[in-house]
Amino acid sequence: MAFVMIAMIVALSRDADSSPPPRAVVVVVAKGSKIKSLTRAELRRCFSGDALVVHHARMIPFNSPPGSAERIAFDRFVLGMSPDQVGRLWVDRKIRGQSPAPRSLPSALHTTKIVAKFPSAISYVRVDHITADVDVVAIDGVLPTSSGYPILIEEAR
Amino acid sequence: MNIRNRLLMFSTAQLVVFGALCAIAFVSFERTVMPLFDTLLRGKAEWMTRIVSSQLDVALGADDPSLIAAEVQYVRDDPDFRYVVVRDADGNVVFSRGTSPRGELFGSTPYAPTVGGDEIRTWAPVSLEGLSLGSVAVVFSTARLDHIQTVTKQVAIGVAVLWVLALGYSVLFARSFVAPIRTMMDFSRTVANGSLSQRLTILPPGELGELRDHLNGMTADLEERERERKIAGAKAEVMQQELISVSRMAGMAEIATGVLHDVGNVLNSLNVSVSIIDNAVRNSRIAGFTKTVDVFEAHPGGLIAFLATENGRVVPGYLSSVAKRLAKENAQLLGELASVTRNIDHIKSIVTMQQSYARPGGFLELVALGPLIDDALRMGESSFANHGIELVKDYGDTETITTDRHKLLQILINVISNARHAVKDVDRSTRRITVGVRASSEGVEIAIADTGVGIPPGNLDKIFQHGFTTKKGGHGFGLHASANTARELSGTLSVASEGEGAGATFTLMLRAQMKGHHELAI
Numbered sequence: 001m002a003f004v005m006i007a008m009i010v011a012l013s014r015d016a017d018s019s020p021p022p023r024a025v026v027v028v029v030a031k032g033s034k035i036k037s038l039t040r041a042e043l044r045r046c047f048s049g050d051a052l053v054v055h056h057a058r059m060i061p062f063n064s065p066p067g068s069a070e071r072i073a074f075d076r077f078v079l080g081m082s083p084d085q086v087g088r089l090w091v092d093r094k095i096r097g098q099s100p101a102p103r104s105l106p107s108a109l110h111t112t113k114i115v116a117k118f119p120s121a122i123s124y125v126r127v128d129h130i131t132a133d134v135d136v137v138a139i140d141g142v143l144p145t146s147s148g149y150p151i152l153i154e155e156a157r
Numbered sequence: 158m159n160i161r162n163r164l165l166m167f168s169t170a171q172l173v174v175f176g177a178l179c180a181i182a183f184v185s186f187e188r189t190v191m192p193l194f195d196t197l198l199r200g201k202a203e204w205m206t207r208i209v210s211s212q213l214d215v216a217l218g219a220d221d222p223s224l225i226a227a228e229v230q231y232v233r234d235d236p237d238f239r240y241v242v243v244r245d246a247d248g249n250v251v252f253s254r255g256t257s258p259r260g261e262l263f264g265s266t267p268y269a270p271t272v273g274g275d276e277i278r279t280w281a282p283v284s285l286e287g288l289s290l291g292s293v294a295v296v297f298s299t300a301r302l303d304h305i306q307t308v309t310k311q312v313a314i315g316v317a318v319l320w321v322l323a324l325g326y327s328v329l330f331a332r333s334f335v336a337p338i339r340t341m342m343d344f345s346r347t348v349a350n351g352s353l354s355q356r357l358t359i360l361p362p363g364e365l366g367e368l369r370d371h372l373n374g375m376t377a378d379l380e381e382r383e384r385e386r387k388i389a390g391a392k393a394e395v396m397q398q399e400l401i402s403v404s405r406m407a408g409m410a411e412i413a414t415g416v417l418h419d420v421g422n423v424l425n426s427l428n429v430s431v432s433i434i435d436n437a438v439r440n441s442r443i444a445g446f447t448k449t450v451d452v453f454e455a456h457p458g459g460l461i462a463f464l465a466t467e468n469g470r471v472v473p474g475y476l477s478s479v480a481k482r483l484a485k486e487n488a489q490l491l492g493e494l495a496s497v498t499r500n501i502d503h504i505k506s507i508v509t510m511q512q513s514y515a516r517p518g519g520f521l522e523l524v525a526l527g528p529l530i531d532d533a534l535r536m537g538e539s540s541f542a543n544h545g546i547e548l549v550k551d552y553g554d555t556e557t558i559t560t561d562r563h564k565l566l567q568i569l570i571n572v573i574s575n576a577r578h579a580v581k582d583v584d585r586s587t588r589r590i591t592v593g594v595r596a597s598s599e600g601v602e603i604a605i606a607d608t609g610v611g612i613p614p615g616n617l618d619k620i621f622q623h624g625f626t627t628k629k630g631g632h633g634f635g636l637h638a639s640a641n642t643a644r645e646l647s648g649t650l651s652v653a654s655e656g657e658g659a660g661a662t663f664t665l666m667l668r669a670q671m672k673g674h675h676e677l678a679i
C-alpha cells in the first residue's frame with residue numbers, strides 16, 4: 001500500500017497539476033508502519049514532550065535542527081509557535097523538570113535513515129528528501145499531494 | 158671528637174637529611190601521585206567512553222561511517238589512545254581503528270575500566286532515545302604512566318647512587334681536608350718545642366696554603382728573633398760581667414778614696430804633733446846638760462872635786478833648773494804623744510769603719526759633744542793658728558748623746574776642714590770659724606759657720622754630690638761621705654750660704670731619740 005502511495009507520489013510529482021509543492025514538509029515513519037494519518041493534535045502531543053502511543057507503540061519523535069526551514073514550518077503548524085516561542089517553551093519545560101525536546105538530527109539523510117530503521121520513530125523532512133525506506137503520513141487525512149496540505153515552508157520574502 | 162670526625166658527622170648528617178627527604182619524596186610520589194595518575198587515567202577512559210558512546214548515537218543510528226569516524230576522532234587524538242571499535246545492535250563491527258588487543262572487549266561491566274597488561278579497557282552501549290543501537294569499546298595505553306613510574310624508579314636509583322658517591326666523597330674530603338691541618342698542628346707543636354728551623358713543605362690548596370705560608374713566615378720570624386735574642390743575650394752577659402767588675406772596682410775605689418781622705422785629714426794633725434815632738438826633742442835641755450856633765454867629768458878629781466870649786470857651787474841650782482825644764486819637756490812630749498795616740502786610734506777606726514762600709518750602724522756609746530768637737534778642732538789646731546784663723550766656740554747646751562763616736566768625728570773633721578779651706582782664701586781680718594751646739598726640738602744641732610769664700614746659689618745643691626769640687630787637688634768626696642754618714646746616724650747635714658764671699662754655715666742635726674740609748678750594735 002505504501003508502495004502504491006510512493007508510486008502515486010512519484011507519478012504525481014511528474015504531473016505538474018497534482019505534484020506536491022516543493023515547499024511541503026512531510027511527516028515520515030518507517031516503511032510499512034501501521035500509521036497512515038495523524039491529526040494535528042496527535043502531532044502536537046508527540047512533539048511537545050507528551051507521550052503518543054499508537055497501536056500499542058510509543059512514538060519517538062525526532063526534530064530537524066533548530067532554525068532550519070522545515071523545523072520552523074513544522075513548529076508553526078503543529079505547535080502554533082514561532083521559533084522564539086518554541087525556544088522559551090523548552091526552556092520552561094526544562095526548568096519544570098519535564099521531558100526535554102525531541103532529539104534533533106543533523107540532516108534529512110540521517111532523519112530518513114533513522115526513521116527507516118526504527119518502527120516507532122517519527123520525524124519530518126522536506127518532500128524532496130523522501131527516500132524509499134520511509135512512509136509519508138497524512139495530516140488530518142490530507143496528503144502532501146492534495147491541495148490544502150497544511151505544512152508548508154514560507155516563501156522567502 | 159676530632160675535626161675529621163666532626164666534618165664526617167656534619168656531611169653525613171646533611172647526606173642523611175638529603176637521603177631522607179629524597180626517600181620521603183619518592184614514597185609520597187609512589188603513594189599519592191602514581192595512584193592519582195592511575196585514577197585520572199581510569200577516569201579519562203571512562204568518561205571518554207561515555208562521551209563517545211553518547212555522541213555516536215546518531216551516527217550509528219544512521220549507519221553513517223564518516224560521521225562515526227568524526228565522532229570517535231577526539232578519542233583517537235588522545236595521546237594514550239590505542240584502539241577503538243564500534244559495533245551495531247547485532248554485534249557486527251561497523252568501525253575500528255588502532256591496534257586491536259587480544260581478548261574480549263565487551264565482557265565486563267559497561268563503563269567500568271579494566272586494567273590489564275599495559276592497557277585500560279572500557280566499553281559502553283550506544284542508544285538513541287532508548288533505542289539500542291550497538292556499543293563502543295576503547296582501549297587506552299598505560300605506557301605513559303608506566304614510563305613515569307620507570308623514570309621515577311631510575312631517578313630514585315640515581316639519587317641513591319649519588320648519595321653513596323657523596324658519602325664516599327665526604328669521607329675522602331674530610332680526610333684530605335684534615336690531613337694538612339694535622340700536619341700543621343704537628344708542625345706548630347714541633348715549633349713550640351723549639352725547633353725553629355723547621356718549615357712546612359705540604360702543598361694544601363687555597364686558604365690552607367696561605368695558612369702554611371703564614372706559619373712558615375712566623376716560624377722564620379721567630380727563628381730570626383731567637384737568633385737576635387741570643388746574640389743580644391750574649392752581649393748583655395759580657396756587658397754585665399764588665400759592669401760587675403767595673404762597679405766592684407768603683408766600689409773599691411770609693412772605699413779607698415774614703416780611707417785615704419779621712420786618714421789624710423787625721424795625718425795633718427798627726428804631722429803637727431810629730432813636728433812639735435821633733436822640735437821639742439831637738440831643742441831639749443838634755444844636750445846642754447850632757448855638755449855640762451862632760452865638763453864635770455873633765456875636771457881633775459871628777460865631779461866631787463868640781464863641786465868643791467868656785468864654779469861647783471852653782472851646780473846644785475843648775476841641776477834643779479835642768480830637772481824642772483826636763484819635767485816640763487817631758488809633760489809636753491807626753492801630751493803630744495797622747496795626741497799622736499788619739500790620731501792613730503782614729504786612723505785605726507777609720508780603716509775598720511771603711512772595711513765594714515756596707516754595715517749599718519756601729520759601736521754606739523755615750524759621747525759628750527764638747528770634748529768630741531774639741532778633738533775634731535784639735536786635729537787641725539796648728540793650722541788655725543798658722544793662718545790667723547779666729548776660732549769661736551759656743552757650746553751653749555753641751556749635750557751627751559748616744560752615737561758612733563768615730564762617725565761623728567769624721568763628719569766634724571770634714572766640715573771643719575772645708576771651713577778652714579774656705580777662710581784661708583779670704584782677707585785676714587775676717588778669718589773666723591764659729592762652732593755652736595744647741596738643743597733643738599728634734600734633738601741636737603751642731604753648726605759650723607765660717608766667714609770664708611761662700612757658695613754660689615747654683616752650687617748649693619751640688620756640693621753633696623760625689624765628685625763635686627771647686628778645689629785644685631780636691632776630691633769632692635768629703636761632703637758626700639759626711640751626708641751619708643749623717644744619715645747613718647739618723648741625722649741630716651745641711652748647708653746655708655748667702656752666696657760668694659758671704660761665708661757658709663753647715664748644720665749637723667742629730668735626732669734626740671738617740672739620747673740615752675745605750676746599745677751595742679755591730
Ligand SMILES: Nc1ncnc2c1ncn2[C@@H]1O[C@H](COP(=O)(O)OP(=O)(O)OP(=O)(O)O)[C@@H](O)[C@H]1O
Pocket residue numbers: 418571575576579607609610611612620625626627628630631632633634635636637660661
Ligand atoms: N765651708 C765652705 N765654704 C765654701 N765652700 C765650701 C765649704 N765647704 C765645702 N765647700 C764647697 O763644696 C765643695 C765640696 O766639698 P767637699 O768636702 O765635698 O770636697 P772638697 O773639699 O772639694 O774635696 P775633699 O773631698 O778633698 O774634701 C768644695 O769643693 C767647695 O767648693
Ligand SMILES: [Mg+2]
Pocket residue numbers: 571574575635636
Ligand atoms: Mg773637703
